[in-house]
Amino acid sequence: MAxxxxxxxxxxxxxxxxSDIVVEDLSRISGGASRETYRFRLTxxxxxxxxxxxxxxxxxxxxxxxxxxxxxxFEAYRAFRGSAVPVPEMLWLEEESEALDHPFFIAEEIAGFxxxxxxxxxxxxxxILPKLGERKWTILAEIAKADPAAIxxxxxxxGVAADACWDRELSYWEGVLDDDESQPLPxxxxxxxxxxxxxxxxxxxxxxxxxxxxxxxFLYDDAGAIHGILDWEMAHLGDPLxxxxxxxxxxxxxxxxxxxxxxxxxxxIAIWERASGLKADPAALHWWExxxxxxxxxxxxxxxxxxxxxxxxxxxxxxxxxxxxxxxxRAALKVMGRL
Amino acid sequence: xxxxxxxxxxxxxxxxxxxxxxxxxxADRASSLGLSAALLGMAxxxxxxxxxxxxxxxxxxxxxxARAGEVGLDFAELAVGDDADLRISSLQAANDALxxxxxxxxxxxxxxxxxxxxxxxxxxxxxxERRKMAASPV
Numbered sequence: 358m359a360x361x362x363x364x365x366x367x368x369x370x371x372x373x374x375x376s377d378i379v380v381e382d383l384s385r386i387s388g389g390a391s392r393e394t395y396r397f398r399l400t401x402x403x404x405x406x407x408x409x410x411x412x413x414x415x416x417x418x419x420x421x422x423x424x425x426x427x428x429x430x431f432e433a434y435r436a437f438r439g440s441a442v443p444v445p446e447m448l449w450l451e452e453e454s455e456a457l458d459h460p461f462f463i464a465e466e467i468a469g470f471x472x473x474x475x476x477x478x479x480x481x482x483x484x485i486l487p488k489l490g491e492r493k494w495t496i497l498a499e500i501a502k503a504d505p506a507a508i509x510x511x512x513x514x515x516g517v518a519a520d521a522c523w524d525r526e527l528s529y530w531e532g533v534l535d536d537d538e539s540q541p542l543p544x545x546x547x548x549x550x551x552x553x554x555x556x557x558x559x560x561x562x563x564x565x566x567x568x569x570x571x572x573x574x575f576l577y578d579d580a581g582a583i584h585g586i587l588d589w590e591m592a593h594l595g596d597p598l599x600x601x602x603x604x605x606x607x608x609x610x611x612x613x614x615x616x617x618x619x620x621x622x623x624x625x626i627a628i629w630e631r632a633s634g635l636k637a638d639p640a641a642l643h644w645w646e647x648x649x650x651x652x653x654x655x656x657x658x659x660x661x662x663x664x665x666x667x668x669x670x671x672x673x674x675x676x677x678x679x680x681x682x683x684x685x686x687r688a689a690l691k692v693m694g695r696l
Numbered sequence: 697x698x699x700x701x702x703x704x705x706x707x708x709x710x711x712x713x714x715x716x717x718x719x720x721x722x723a724d725r726a727s728s729l730g731l732s733a734a735l736l737g738m739a740x741x742x743x744x745x746x747x748x749x750x751x752x753x754x755x756x757x758x759x760x761x762a763r764a765g766e767v768g769l770d771f772a773e774l775a776v777g778d779d780a781d782l783r784i785s786s787l788q789a790a791n792d793a794l795x796x797x798x799x800x801x802x803x804x805x806x807x808x809x810x811x812x813x814x815x816x817x818x819x820x821x822x823x824x825e826r827r828k829m830a831a832s833p834v
Binding site: 542611 | 708721722731792802806824834
């Protein structure tokens with residue numbers, strides 16, 4: 358059966374006061390290597406009137422480049438709803454596979470804005486890059502400032518001690534490399550040896566880490582405003598410098614040589630420090646930037662593994678390893694001062 | 697590149713056939729064709745140079761492995777290979793074995809031979825230049 362009627366039947370169970378529920382204009386959004394993402398329009402009858410709303414379906418694929426808990430992603434969005442961190446409204450989470458073959462969640466669509474990094478570097482957006490950068494790192498600072506317990510995430514995300522953040526993350530992603538790499542990675546293995554020999558200081562605070570905070574994962578307009586922070590599937594508790602380091606990863610410069618393709622690195626860090634009240638100790642940030650090169654490579658390697666093992670043969674699984682594996686090695690060399 | 701180019705091209709061929717069917721949703725077809733085009737472009741870029749790049753890299757790594765005695769290791773068997781089989785799959789298999797040994801060699805060199813360590817880093821930097829794609833973001 359087509360996806361539309363199955364989706365409508367599921368939503369009917371969640372909207373008991375609605376009738377004549379119809380899913381229209383369902384289309385898959387390009388990208389989405391960790392989840393299948395669709396937009397659609399929901400129409401229904403209620404209180405004597407016909408109503409409609411634009412919604413997003415995020416469904417687990419058969420095999421993904423990132424193995425994540427969808428409940429954590431769902432709850433992370435919910436936790437920041439109504440805060441200084443703009444996020445779409447989450448509606449329903451389904452963790453069983455009966456309804457649509459795989460677990461999924463449904464959220465509102467924040468429509469009418471752009472997410473593509475490539476569009477940023479031509480008119481009209483190229484004129485607003487500094488303003489967009491200011492907003493990007495200010496919002497990241499708001500995530501860093503958040504109290505995980507106060508917004509309900511300490512009950513959902515596994516806790517970690519301030520002096521154990523680095524080891525938990527490094528061990529996890531090193532394990533992903535051990536499991537999934539199909540070719541030796543001498544540069545990344547050397548980076549891991551250095552990271553283990555030179556651990557960072559304990560985190561200033563254990564905060565919420567978005568996990569994939571980069572240009573391309575937010576919705577922007579041509580005035581430089583950001584309307585939604587997306588892709589929280591790797592969110593966890595940890596050192597806020599981890600997110601700052603990922604945002605500065607050279608692979609997210611899109612060839613511009615500046616942070617996120619938006620701002621000089623020093624300006625981005627200064628905005629984050631000013632807005633968060635936290636310090637970006639240069640040595641600690643250096644550690645987290647190199648760590649994020651390891652993490653990035655692990656993600657690209659996992660994407661190739663999902664394709665090689667036959668679990669997901671979509672072209673999107675090939676693009677990251679082909680386009681980014683060497684770039685990620687080069688990024689690691691740059692962070693280490695060797696390129 | 698991994699997954700290997702021939703396997704990806706075969707998959708794209710199948711995908712092109714499926715996308716030729718009239719019942720494919722236009723948004724799905726557009727997404728699929730756009731990504732396929734990007735992959736075909738990258739495959740075209742590496743096609744001519746891959747064998748030469750692997751031979752050059754394998755020679756460079758063998759020269760480093762021949763110095764394993766400086767740090768008390770023995771990679772003599774790996775260091776004398778000759779890449780007689782020029783199929784890319786064979787060259788890549790040799791490259792994988794050589795770079796795995798290079799990791800062990802560098803781990804030892806970091807503790808025992810700064811000179812060898814520096815020479816390994818020089819080769820690793822050179823290897824990323826050989827593999828660099830035209831549209832590399834870094």
